[in-house]
Amino acid sequence: MQLCCIYRFHLISLQRKTKEMFKTQSLIFAYNDQTSFRFPDIDLPAGEDLLILGESGIGKTTLLHLMAGLLRPKAGSVELMKTNLNELPAGKLDRFRGRHIGLVFQRPHFVHALSLQENLALVQYLAGKRQDSNKIKEVLNRLGIGHKLSEKPYRLSQGEQQRAAIALAVVNNPQLILADEPTSSLDDKNCARVAALLKEQASATDAQLIIITHDQRLKEQFQYRLEL
Amino acid sequence: MNIFKLSYRNMTSRPLSTTLSLILLTLGVGMISLLLQVNRHIQQQMENNVRGIDMIVGAKGSPLQLILSAVYHIDAPTGNISLYEAEQLQRNRLVASGIPLSYGDSYKGYRIVGSTHEYPQLYNATVINGRLWQKPFEVAVGAKVAENLELKIGDSFTGAHGLDDGGETHEEHAYKVVGILNYTNSVLDQLILTATESVWEVHHHEDEAEQAVEPEESHEHETHKENHPEDEEHEHEITAMLIQFRSPMGMMQLPRMVNENTNMQAAVPAYEISRLFSLMGVGIDTLSTIALVIMAVSGLSVFISLYSALKDRQYEMALMRSYGSTRWQLVWMVLQEGLLLTLTGFLLGIIVSRIGLWFVSGLMEADYHYSFSGWIWLREEWWLLVTALTIGLLASLLPAISAFHINISKTLADA
Numbered sequence: 207m208q209l210c211c212i213y214r215f216h217l218i219s220l221q222r223k224t225k226e227m228f229k230t231q232s233l234i235f236a237y238n239d240q241t242s243f244r245f246p247d248i249d250l251p252a253g254e255d256l257l258i259l260g261e262s263g264i265g266k267t268t269l270l271h272l273m274a275g276l277l278r279p280k281a282g283s284v285e286l287m288k289t290n291l292n293e294l295p296a297g298k299l300d301r302f303r304g305r306h307i308g309l310v311f312q313r314p315h316f317v318h319a320l321s322l323q324e325n326l327a328l329v330q331y332l333a334g335k336r337q338d339s340n341k342i343k344e345v346l347n348r349l350g351i352g353h354k355l356s357e358k359p360y361r362l363s364q365g366e367q368q369r370a371a372i373a374l375a376v377v378n379n380p381q382l383i384l385a386d387e388p389t390s391s392l393d394d395k396n397c398a399r400v401a402a403l404l405k406e407q408a409s410a411t412d413a414q415l416i417i418i419t420h421d422q423r424l425k426e427q428f429q430y431r432l433e434l
Numbered sequence: 435m436n437i438f439k440l441s442y443r444n445m446t447s448r449p450l451s452t453t454l455s456l457i458l459l460t461l462g463v464g465m466i467s468l469l470l471q472v473n474r475h476i477q478q479q480m481e482n483n484v485r486g487i488d489m490i491v492g493a494k495g496s497p498l499q500l501i502l503s504a505v506y507h508i509d510a511p512t513g514n515i516s517l518y519e520a521e522q523l524q525r526n527r528l529v530a531s532g533i534p535l536s537y538g539d540s541y542k543g544y545r546i547v548g549s550t551h552e553y554p555q556l557y558n559a560t561v562i563n564g565r566l567w568q569k570p571f572e573v574a575v576g577a578k579v580a581e582n583l584e585l586k587i588g589d590s591f592t593g594a595h596g597l598d599d600g601g602e603t604h605e606e607h608a609y610k611v612v613g614i615l616n617y618t619n620s621v622l623d624q625l626i627l628t629a630t631e632s633v634w635e636v637h638h639h640e641d642e643a644e645q646a647v648e649p650e651e652s653h654e655h656e657t658h659k660e661n662h663p664e665d666e667e668h669e670h671e672i673t674a675m676l677i678q679f680r681s682p683m684g685m686m687q688l689p690r691m692v693n694e695n696t697n698m699q700a701a702v703p704a705y706e707i708s709r710l711f712s713l714m715g716v717g718i719d720t721l722s723t724i725a726l727v728i729m730a731v732s733g734l735s736v737f738i739s740l741y742s743a744l745k746d747r748q749y750e751m752a753l754m755r756s757y758g759s760t761r762w763q764l765v766w767m768v769l770q771e772g773l774l775l776t777l778t779g780f781l782l783g784i785i786v787s788r789i790g791l792w793f794v795s796g797l798m799e800a801d802y803h804y805s806f807s808g809w810i811w812l813r814e815e816w817w818l819l820v821t822a823l824t825i826g827l828l829a830s831l832l833p834a835i836s837a838f839h840i841n842i843s844k845t846l847a848d849a
Contacts, residue, residue: 271843276756297760304758311846317750319447320440327435332758337435374757 227252228273228382228414233282235268242280245269246432255405255415257424260434266418269434270386273416274307275299286382304333308375308413310385310404314367316359322346322370323355326377333378345377346370348410349403368392368400376407383408385417389424397423437763441770444743451739452775458732459779460786463822465725467787469718470814472794475806477711480506483621484703486556488685491520491692492674497701498710504535504674505703507545507621510597511538514671515698523692524675528684533676536633539593539604544579546593546609546626548633548672556676557618563587564613570632574613578623585611593636607636634670729825736775737829740768744833751837752845764837772830773823780822784815 229249236242243265250256260266271277273284275291284291286306294302316325326342346352349369354362359370368388375383385404389397401417401424408415417424425431445452483505492500493513502509517534524532533556536548547553551566554574564587566574575585585591590608609628617623679685685702692700744751751764788809795806 267847268843271846274756276846277843297762300755300758300760303756309756311753315749315753317440317754318747319443320435324435324443328440328754329757331435332754332763334758 227285227287228416229285230273231283231285233269233272233284234280235265235272235277236280243268245272245282246434248273248432250414250416250430253414254430255408255428256417256430256432257428258416258418258432258434259420259422259425260418261420264434266420266434267386270384270416270418273382274309274384275303301334304329305335305378306381308378308380308383310371310375310383310388312387312390314359314371316367316370316374318358318360320358321356322351322359322362322373325359325370326373329374329377335378342377345373348407349373365396369403372403372407376411376413379411380413383413383415385415385419387419387421388417389419389421394423397421398427401427437767438770441767441774444747444767445771445774448739448743451735451742455732455735455739455775456779456782458728458735459776459822460782462725462729462732463780463783463818464786464790465728466722466818467784467812467815468790468794469721469725470812470818471787471791471806473718474810474812475791475795479620479806480707482619483557484707486678487676487703488679489677489689489692490674490701490703491515491523491677491698492701494697494699497699498706500674500699500701501703501706503537504676505621507537507547507625511673512699514673515675517670517672519696519698520672520675523677523688523696523698526688528680528688530678530680532678534630534672535674535676536630536672538597538673539595539633539636540597541591541593541609541626542583543597544576544583544624544626545597546573546628546633548628548630550630553676554615554622554627557620557622559618559622560616561613562616564611566613567627567629567632568612570629570635571607571609572612573609573626573628573632574615575611576615576623576625576627577617579626580614585614587611587614604636607632630672729821732779733776733825733829736772736826737832739775740772740830740833741836744768744836748840748845751840752842755840755842756846761838764840765834768834768837769827769830772826772833776822776826776829780819783822 227250229247230245231247233245233247234242235245245265248256258266258269268277272279275284275294278292289302291299291302316322317328320328323339323342323346326345327337327339330337330341343352343355346355349372351362351366351369351373354366354370359367362370375385383404388404389400392400404415404417405427417428487505490500490504492504492511493515495512499509500512503511520532520534523529531552533549533552535553537545539546554566561574562577564574575583579585589611591611592603592605592608595602595604609626609632615622615627677684677688679688689700689702692698751759754764755761791806791809798806
């Protein structure tokens with residue numbers, strides 16, 4: 207009994223120490239012999255957000271996909287919570303991504319056949335988490351679209367869709383939220399709003415936020431910036 | 435929410451192509467299942483009725499007609515034969531038994547058959563109510579007749595000449611119901627049985643009535659009868675006789691002997707029925723082929739539906755992968771969708787075939803007083819299920835493989 211308690215305490219302390227630690231090391235990716243990318247190392251302290259700025263065509267999306275484990279690098283490593291993504295076998299990597307990483311894409315996409323609530327339930331299911339309708343309602347309410355629960359996502363307005371996409375990313379309480387050009391198609395006002403919303407949601411779920419964009423307007427909102 | 439539910443929702447989110455696939459599957463499965471069922475019922479009925487009958491003798495004509503009329507009671511008789519001649523044959527050492535049948539009259543479309551008690555015995559019929567006939571004009575009615583015409587013990591009715599409803603009635607000779615037979619699932623259920631003598635008497639008196647117009651001839655007739663009492667046997671006619679052989683030797687010798695040396699015709703049911711089935715078989719084979727083609731087309735339709743949906747849903751699948759779905763979950767999703775479609779189509783097809791069977795049974799009953807009984811799940815229908823699911827599996831295999839190999843990164847970047 208006592209042994210068990212000690213063991214548990216040890217686990218908790220271990221988690222605290224490694225919580226929300228994200229870093230990449232000497233990442234290289236090659237589509238073919240001609241096009242290959244080398245990315246600067248990232249070492250993001252716990253509790254901090256990061257803005258990665260870069261022009262089109264220099265491998266922004268590639269970097270995001272590498273960080274999310276959607277692509278495997280030619281060399282180098284991506285580490286989240288002391289787990290090296292590139293060492294995980296395919297199936298485990300999918301599960302790990304589902305549980306710990308939330309993705310927000312440039313344009314919002316959903317599973318067409320399902321309602322907003324079902325989309326979120328599916329994301330919970332895919333990550334292997336308990337399907338919790340209270341959690342879904344809470345997230346949607348926080349994003350101000352709680353009343354669109356049973357609506358089909360493609361029937362929502364542009365702004366609502368953007369919020370719904372953020373809901374998909376945060377519903378599983380990920381440790382890391384990766385956003386790919388979330389503001390590129392928005393006007394100044396909405397750009398600021400979405401950025402604020404993302405930061406707010408990230409801090410609400412205790413996650414680190416990394417935004418990759420060419421949108422210079424976001425610059426002043428982030429303390430940590432990386433220019434590619 | 436789970437993968438099965440998602441497959442189901444994906445299926446219903448494309449109502450048009452799903453409906454098309456389902457209609458094709460239902461048609462294919464329904465047709466094949468209906469053919470199997472009808473075939474089985476007909477075959478069973480035919481075999482059930484011909485059990486214990488090795489040969490039939492009747493008037494010369496078409497052997498198939500003789501069998502259809504004497505065994506199944508669905509065709510007109512070929513004519514009459516002399517009882518004397520039939521009884522001579524009955525005495526042949528190769529013959530175990532012979533059951534005389536006299537028919538040609540009917541009551542409300544149900545045939546009145548004059549015979550001996552051996553006839554109901556042939557079908558192991560039991561009397562559920564009352565008794566068998568003991569003297570002329572007493573009848574025992576088949577279960578179906580009793581049910582449909584609501585006949586009870588003690589009821590009486592008059593037969594009509596001919597086999598169709600509305601023939602000239604034999605008013606002066608009323609039949610009296612003395613017994614009701616139990617269900618035998620054979621032609622007996624559709625018959626009204628009486629003594630052979632009843633049929634003779636009805637028609638004999640009819641002759642007399644006709645002859646009353648020419649009294650001289652009638653007189654002559656009577657004297658003739660008086661002078662040659664044994665000739666009465668000669669004059670009596672029956673319509674057919676069901677023969678059972680003592681040994682297989684009978685099959686070798688008797689049909690030929692009867693056909694060559696007597697005024698009668700011999701027909702072997704086993705041979706005629708297989709000939710009938712081979713004639714029907716052509717039609718059944720054609721229909722089965724058409725149904726199989728329809729099923730194959732339905733498989734193609736499921737494939738096209740899934741494949742085109744896959745193209746539309748490629749981003750969705752990449753999205754699911756990025757939210758933690760494994761490759762196998764996507765494969766399973768696509769396969770399940772195909773299987774769900776074909777399974778639904780199969781079930782609908784079976785329902786349609788049962789409705790069709792009920793309908794055909796109604797038609798058969800109206801036209802031939804034959805009905806199908808027993809809703810049996812055929813072994814061939816398990817094979818049909820396996821075939822349908824295989825079609826579903828094959829149709830969704832290629833889309834499933836593509837789902838497995840989706841390049842998430844590229845799909846997400848291209849969108």
